[in-house]
Amino acid sequence: xxxxxxxxxMKTVVKxxxxxxxxxxxxxxxxxxxxxxxxxxxxxxxPDGLEKCIGCELCAGACPADAIQVVAAENTPExxxxxxxxxxxxxxxxxxxxxxxxxxxxxxxxxxxLMTTEYELSGSSREQLIYTKDQLIIDTxxxxxxxxxxxxxxxxxxxx
Amino acid sequence: xxxxxxxxxxxxxxxxxAYVESYQPEEGRMTINMGPVHPSTHGVLRLLxxxxxxxxxxxxxxxxxxxxxxxxxxxxxxxxxxxxxxTRMDYLAQMFNEQVYSMAVETLLDIDVPPRGKYIRTLxxxxxxxxxxxxxxxxQGLDMGAMSAIFxxxxxxxxxxxxxxxxxxxxxxxxxxxxGGVWEDLPEGWEDVLGRILDMLPGRLDEYEDLLSQxxxxxxxxxxxxxxxxDEIKQLGATGPIARAAGIDWDLRRDMPYEAYGxxxxxxxxxxxxxVYARYKVRMAEMRESVKIVRQLVDKMPDGDYKNMDPKLMxxxxxxxxxxxxxxxxxxxxxxxxxxxPAGEEYAAVESPRGELGCYVMSxxxxxxxxxxxxxxxxxxxxxxxxxxxxxxxxxxxxxxxxVDPIMGxxxx
Ligand code: SF4
Ligand code: SF4
Numbered sequence: 343x344x345x346x347x348x349x350x351x352m353k354t355v356v357k358x359x360x361x362x363x364x365x366x367x368x369x370x371x372x373x374x375x376x377x378x379x380x381x382x383x384x385x386x387x388x389p390d391g392l393e394k395c396i397g398c399e400l401c402a403g404a405c406p407a408d409a410i411q412v413v414a415a416e417n418t419p420e421x422x423x424x425x426x427x428x429x430x431x432x433x434x435x436x437x438x439x440x441x442x443x444x445x446x447x448x449x450x451x452x453x454x455x456l457m458t459t460e461y462e463l464s465g466s467s468r469e470q471l472i473y474t475k476d477q478l479i480i481d482t483x484x485x486x487x488x489x490x491x492x493x494x495x496x497x498x499x500x501x502x
Numbered sequence: 503x504x505x506x507x508x509x510x511x512x513x514x515x516x517x518x519x520a521y522v523e524s525y526q527p528e529e530g531r532m533t534i535n536m537g538p539v540h541p542s543t544h545g546v547l548r549l550l551x552x553x554x555x556x557x558x559x560x561x562x563x564x565x566x567x568x569x570x571x572x573x574x575x576x577x578x579x580x581x582x583x584x585x586x587x588x589t590r591m592d593y594l595a596q597m598f599n600e601q602v603y604s605m606a607v608e609t610l611l612d613i614d615v616p617p618r619g620k621y622i623r624t625l626x627x628x629x630x631x632x633x634x635x636x637x638x639x640x641x642q643g644l645d646m647g648a649m650s651a652i653f654x655x656x657x658x659x660x661x662x663x664x665x666x667x668x669x670x671x672x673x674x675x676x677x678x679x680x681x682g683g684v685w686e687d688l689p690e691g692w693e694d695v696l697g698r699i700l701d702m703l704p705g706r707l708d709e710y711e712d713l714l715s716q717x718x719x720x721x722x723x724x725x726x727x728x729x730x731x732x733d734e735i736k737q738l739g740a741t742g743p744i745a746r747a748a749g750i751d752w753d754l755r756r757d758m759p760y761e762a763y764g765x766x767x768x769x770x771x772x773x774x775x776x777x778v779y780a781r782y783k784v785r786m787a788e789m790r791e792s793v794k795i796v797r798q799l800v801d802k803m804p805d806g807d808y809k810n811m812d813p814k815l816m817x818x819x820x821x822x823x824x825x826x827x828x829x830x831x832x833x834x835x836x837x838x839x840x841x842x843x844p845a846g847e848e849y850a851a852v853e854s855p856r857g858e859l860g861c862y863v864m865s866x867x868x869x870x871x872x873x874x875x876x877x878x879x880x881x882x883x884x885x886x887x888x889x890x891x892x893x894x895x896x897x898x899x900x901x902x903x904x905x906v907d908p909i910m911g912x913x914x915x
Contacts, residue, residue, distance in 0.1 A: 347716040354709045355650050364657050376664075378689060380671040403838045406583040443586045443677050449837040451823055451830060457671075498664060500698045 364498070369488040375459040376496040380442045382460040383435055385478045386453065393423050393479070394454030397430040404449035409439035433475035437463050460484055528552070531559055534896075538567045542645045542900045545910030547884075549903075551896070558899060561891040563884050568914040576874040580840025581607055584871055586677045588861070591876055592912030593674060594637055597623075597630040598854040599861075599876065600679035605760065606850035606863040607681040610843050613815070615761075616807040619683035624762040625799045626669070626678060627852070628792045629696075632703070633662045634855035635789050642782065642904040643714060646723050650713065658706055661699050668695055682816065683809025693800060700800075703793050711786065724779035728890040728902035732776065740886040742857025742879055743784045744906065748776035754853040766798040778905040788855075815841050840869040856880050856907055878912040 366373060375381065386394045397414030415431035423429035447457050464487065465471045476482060537548040546567035552560035572591055576584040588603045589596040601623055608615065615623070636659040643651020663673040669688055670678035678685050714720045732748040745752060753770040755763045771787030773780035809816060817836050822829035845867040851860040857879030864873040883906050890902045 344716075344718040347718055351713040351717050354712045357709075358650075358654070364660070376668040376671075376689075378669070378671040378686070379667060398834075400834065400837050404583070406579050406586045441586060441675070442672060444671060445583065445586070448817065451833055453820070496664070496668070497695060498661060500661060500702050 362499075366494060369462075370491045371494060372490045372492070373494045373498070374496050375461065377459065379459040379461070380444045380457045382437075382458050382463055382484075383446070383473075383478055384456050384458055384480050385430075385433065385475065386456055386480055388425065392425050393429060394452045395430045395433065395450075396424050396426040396452055396454070397428040397433075398451065400449045400451060401446035401455050404445045405440075406443060406445060407439045407441050409436045409441075410434070410446060411436075430475065433478065435473050435478065437471040437473060438468060458484075462486060528559075530554065536899075538564075543903060544641060544908055545913075547903070547908060547910055547913075549887075549899075551899075553896060556896050558891045558894055558896055561888045561899070563887055565881075565884070565910070565913050568910045570914070572915045573874055573876065576871050578870065580869045581681060581843055581871065582840055584874060585680050586675075588874070588876065589675045589677050590911065591915050592854065592856070592859070592878055592880060592909045594634040594909050595630055595854045595856065595859070595912075596675050597627045597679055598852055598859050600677065601627055601761075602850050602852045602854075602859050602861040602876075603863070603874070604679050604681045605852070606848045606861045607843060609848045609850065610846050610863060610865055611681065611815070612844075613682060613810050613812060615683050615810060617762075617804045618687075618806045619808045619810070620761045621799055621803050622684050622688060622808055623679050624766075625796055625803075626666075626684075628796045628799070629662055629665060631792050631855045632789055633659050633666075635785050635792075636662070638785060638855075638904070638907045639710060642901075642907075645900045645904040646720060648714060648717075648720065651710070654706070654710060654713075658703065661702070665692075665695055665699060668692065680809070682812065683807070685809075687808040696796070696800065700793055700797060704790065707786065707789055714782070715786075721779065723898070723901055724782060724905075725777060726775075727778045727894060727898045728905060729775075729777045730886055730890045734889050735776075735886060738882070738885045738889075740857065740879075740883045742853070742855070742883065743781050743788065744857065744883055744886060746771065747773045747780035747784045749774045754851060754858060758851075760850075760852060762799060762802075763795075765802060766795050768795050778901050781905040842867060842869045843871075851877075854879055856909070856912075857883060876912075876915060878915065880908040880910070880912040881915075884908050884913060 388394055397412055399412045399414065402410040402412045411432065411434045412430050413432035414428045417423060417427060417429055444457060447455055531552045531554055534551045534553055535548060536551055537543040538546040543549065548564040548567065550562040550564055551558055572587050576587050579587060585600055585603065588599045591599050636655040640652035640655025666676060667673045669692060670676040670685065730748065732750055735745050735748050735750060749772060751770065751772055756770055768791045771784050771791065773783050817833050818829040823833060843865040845865055847862065847864045849860055849862045851858050859879055860877035862875040863871055866872040887902065887906055891899045
């Protein structure tokens with residue numbers, strides 16, 4: 343049979359065996375996404391600690407997947423959450439529905455809603471994946487399921 | 503008895519269409535269901551096969567297992583949001599879906615895309631073609647036992663997905679091409695990342711060719727397998743690499759140039775044999791052409807706006823919102839209602855990795871599509887599976903399915 347052709351193909355395989363590995367052993371080694379990456383949302387605060395969100399529900403209106411629920415309430419002098427008249431009393435994003443399109447971020451008039459590069463969004467129940475305002479607000483630390491030993495830059499090395 | 507019931511019964515009596523379960527095979531033939539859950543049907547495709555020994559005597563693709571009603575879903579969204587739906591149809595050619603939808607909507611709106619927008623769009627879809635063909639390469643090899651092919655194909659595809667992630671923020675289902683242009687300008691450093699991919703790809707394509715093109719086992723399984731005549735292809739309306747592998751010289755990019763294709767030079771690879779190997783050859787050559795096209799686009803990339811800045815279409819810039827009440831009101835209106843598109847109907851077509859991808863958009867003047875139909879090449883090409891498979895061996899059918907490269911998300915929409 344045509345041995346030379348097969349050997350030619352095997353040459354490619356053998357060459358690749360000795361190349362540096364292209365895979366990483368996730369989750370110990372974790373690749374950092376590019377800055378534009380659309381991941382988990384956060385709700386930002388003003389420098390003085392007030393929430394940026396004014397409960398306008400624009401993000402909920404822009405969402406093609408109906409993933410966001412906002413219920414607004416009036417600020418009172420005693421309980422002031424945001425600089426405007428209203429604030430979001432209930433703010434939930436359902437990550438079972440969210441398609442990470444970023445339309446909500448584009449829609450938010452106060453830049454309250456932002457997207458991080460966090461992509462490890464898994465949970466063991468449906469309820470866990472409905473993120474409430476407490477989880478989304480910026481000062482809540484992001485909980486990772488595993489510890490990361492090493493973080494790689496976004497761009498992979500290209501070995502030609 | 504209701505009308506619908508009568509129709510169903512008529513169909514069942516004739517043993518046609520979706521009710522093939524009641525079909526009685528001919529004497530001496532064995533009926534086999536391949537799929538819908540089968541590793542080499544590339545998704546939830548079900549093939550109803552009749553076998554005479556090991557020869558396929560009848561092959562009927564049965565579809566609909568992935569029907570998610572995306573066309574209908576578009577009607578519930580506004581024109582801008584619908585981009586996020588159409589991109590999910592043919593999920594390996596996501597940018598093409600966005601592009602063809604945007605082109606149809608732009609014609610209805612009667613707006614132009616600035617040159618930079620057009621170039622970015624063309625660049626992204628060509629990268630998408632590479633991405634899609636690499637997946638095809640991997641699966642074509644894998645289906646015929648060349649396990650390394652899928653590793654290599656997916657390894658290179660990963661780098662293209664990284665590039666998509668860098669530019670669009672998402673790896674698949676990007677929603678990057680929107681009516682009027684693109685979502686964001688190319689980020690800083692895009693040329694370096696893209697350049698490294700382009701430098702690497704031709705060498706890797708050579709490796710692929712080393713691996714498969716002359717391999718006797720591969721040749722044995724592809725040469726003269728799944729032959730279909732050019733006439734049959736034309737009658738069935740199949741397009742793309744399938745048609746070009748049968749010598750039908752038709753490529754929308756060259757014959758009806760859209761976006762920036764008029765400004766670049768490239769060849770349209772042609773083969774005559776119309777078998778699995780010819781389709782393999784065409785796709786491999788197309789990848790090299792895509793690299794060539796992208797290089798030219800990078801060199802010629804113009805400056806300027808990346809999307810049509812018509813304030814009726816695009817929300818006002820961020821900085822405006824803090825300054826002017828008008829802008830805030832306009833922003834609210836655009837986000838909650840979206841823009842309206844003049845009443846009318848429009849068809850646009852692009853050359854997707856699988857053939858002519860068309861989008862027929864109908865507007866009643868409102869803020870959401872009245873109808874958004876997508877002519878998906880996988881759906882049409884799938885019909886050519888039967889003429890290719892009948893008369894061949896059952897084992898060859900696997901190679902034939904891979905060479906048709908159907909994407910069930912696009913077939914069922
Ligand atoms: S990213 Fe898209 S789907 Fe997710 S919440 Fe925002 S608008 Fe909705
Ligand atoms: S996050 Fe932004 S868009 Fe959503 S309710 Fe708050 S202020 Fe409005």
